Amino acid sequence: MRKWLSIALISFSLHGFAQNEEIDLEAFAERLFQIQDEDITYEDIYESLLLYYSNKLNLNTVEPSELASLYILNPAQLSNFFIYRDQLGDFLSINELQAIPAMDLETIRLMLPFVTVEESLNDNRPLLKRILNEENNYFLLRNSRRLEEQKGYTPALPIDTTFVRDENDNIVDTLTSPPSRYAGSPNKIYGRFRTSHRNDFSLGFTFEKDNGEAFSFNEKQNGFDFHSYHLLLENKYGFNKIMLGDFQAQVGQGIVFGAGFNAGKGAETVNTTKRNSLGLRPYTSVLESGFFRGIGLTKSVGNVEFTAFYSKLDQDGNVQSDTTFSDFEEFVNSIQNTGFHRTPSELASKDRIQEESIGAVIQYRPHRKLTVGISGLNSQYSRPLQRKPNNYNQFEFKGDHNYITSLYANYTWQNFTIFSEGARSKSGGIGAVGGWVASLSRTIDMAMVFRNYDRNFHSFYGNAFSENSRNINERGTYWGLAIKPNRRHKINLYYDRFKFPWLKYQTEAPSVGNEWLVRYSHFPSRQVTLYAQVRQQTSQVTISNENLNQLVDQVKYNYIFNVDYELKPWLKLKTKVQSSTQNEDEEFTKGFAIIQDVNFVWWKLKFNTRMALFDTDNFDNAQYVYESDVLYAFSIPAYNGSGVRSYVMVRYDPIRNISLWLRYAQFSFRDRDTVGSGLEESEGNTSSELKAMLRVKF
Secondary structure, three states: OHHHHHHHHHHHHHOOOOOOOOOOHHHHHHHHOOOOOOOOOHHHHHHHHHHHHHOOEEOOOOOHHHHHOOOOOOHHHHHHHHHHHHHHOOOOOHHHHHHOOOOOHHHHHHHHHHEEOOOOOOOOOOHHHHHHOOOOEEEEEEEEEEOOOEHHHOOOOOOEEEEEEOOOOOEEEEEEEOOOOOOOOOOEEEEEEEEEEOOOEEEEEEEEEOOOOOOEEEOOEEEEOEEEEEEEEEEEOOEEEEEEEEEEEEOOOOOOOEOOOOOOOOOOOOOOOOOOOOEEEEOOOOOOOOOEEEEEEEEEEOOEEEEEEEEEEEEEEEEEOOOOOOOOOOEEEEEEOOOOOOOHHHHHOOOOEEEEEEEEEEEEEEEOOEEEEEEEEEEEEEEEEOOOOOOOOOOOOOEEEEEEEEEEEEEEEOOEEEEEEEEEEOOOOEEEEEEEEEEOOOOEEEEEEEEEEOOOOOOOOOOOOOOOOOOOOEEEEEEEEEEEEEOOEEEEEEEEEEEEOOOEOOEOOOEEEEEEEEEEEEEEEOOEEEEEEEEEEEEEEEEEEOOEEEEEEEEEEEEEEEEEEEEEOOEEEEEEEEEEEEEEOOEEEEEEEEEEEEEEEEOOEEEEEEEEEEEEOOHHHOEEOOEOOOOOOOEOOEEOOEEEEEEEEEEEEEEOOEEEEEEEEEEEEOOOOEEOOHHHOEEOOEEEEEEEEEEEEO
16 A cells, blocks of 8 residues: 555656657767766777666666666665565555665666566467567668768879988888788678567677778678677576577676776766676677677576676787797787778788687675675786787787686675685786775765776786776776756866876876866756766876976866756757866967857758857867767767867658668868878868768667
């Protein structure tokens, strides 16, 4: 009776937005990240969100790690959710969420696209019949290209000839080099099929040809340049998971297995600091590295869960044989992750090194509050890896074999969660991260994270909390705070202090740095949302001054002011102003962008439009701004130089199961007569892109 009364009381307040469950990726990106940056793998963000969007979490069966991985609920909300479910039983309606203590309408609104309430019924139909009759499946095909002709697609010039002369200007040698051009067309083609049902199966494949790559059949390529595929069976044949094809793993705090979306330091200053163990997950992105290809199995015996996998994957690398600095007759200087195979040199590096991996995880969870586990990964390479030695990379991995093991744990007591993971690689290097998140009161949440990664710590699939893009050569302490005095105001802030005990690229001495952020968000009504944000980042770099290298501070400020307002249900506007300043050895540079979006619906057409003005002194002040794009595509270009950025995108749904997108975007620069460099260079001051996509649901 109590549950039905709660539902009746709150259904009216939730009515009106419960049906509007479309993903707003721009809102998520702005909520989770302090500022958009080129180093963030946004494809993983998209894949993680879409995984839950297409296979909603069932509130009656969801585990804490799954619900926490949405990065929406604070510690108190997570704790109260499971207390509520334990005491009152299964949810009867999604509207019950508002009856949970500490849960507010804004949080519920963020959750709605990713959760559902349904009975857990066993479907005894044959697997093939369930796949063929699954409603959650689709196929899409996308094509995009630059409209201006780039140098890489122009007709090849005669062979370039260079004359080598001695001190008397006599020709002593002649060097010839064939012209380099792209092997294929400027069209980028992407296709994808997926059908899935949570806790049952997932089946899909992806194919892609990048701009400039050829569509051909040979010993290294079958049509499209890249293919990805997977089959996941859950709770079948005595196993929790049977994973075939391409997959990733997310375990502990991500030191050994850190697949998927990791927001790290962001505008969501508390909830994103802790990683969650999700185990094996299908890989559906088109990034051509950072995943496994093979078979994985997960099985539970009582409170213990065992996971093991085997992977064999060809990767790109430049094979070299310079014994003057190498211990090997033939080696690869690094594994390349660009995925481009357009020019003769890029094609020559394709699939030159084979990685064979064996991984295992043992996890013990006696109850929902405690998780303890150990993980390990053994990697063998067909050719040794060795970087060309210099001052800063002396402790990088060298050889054809690496292994890494870790121990991780987390414990929750009421509104307080403590977490940690420590690992050791074959080199003897140690990597460790630990911390806690807590709701100190109804209005204050706090987090603290410590990390220490040795200069010789080698983890190739790690993605734990750090300042660097890799978990190596770093120590740091992070404090995060979120204050929400009422539903109309919210303040997020953090301070992070870090140290690099060894040299880095462009930093020829041990260095220190710090970073802080303050964001104020205001929600005056359901139709208006605004926020203002300041971020400061201090790091150290090496500069040359009169033949003397000197370590100097590089101080950068970023400012953002954003307001979203809904004038009508069919008309939404967004205005954003963002700028930056940088001071490096008393040299000041700056940049700014002013952005206006107009999004509206007319008839069966949905329009997203933008006009932006930008002006930056250099690339260090480039303004990264999220742009609306077609489904399953992410666009965050750098607004650099001086000019105008504009785009218009239209979506059309002619019938129920068919959707069409068309997007035109252009940079118009005022400070240059050519755009790009090398083979990407084009004449004129514009850079335009046309993109079209078709999605069919079955």
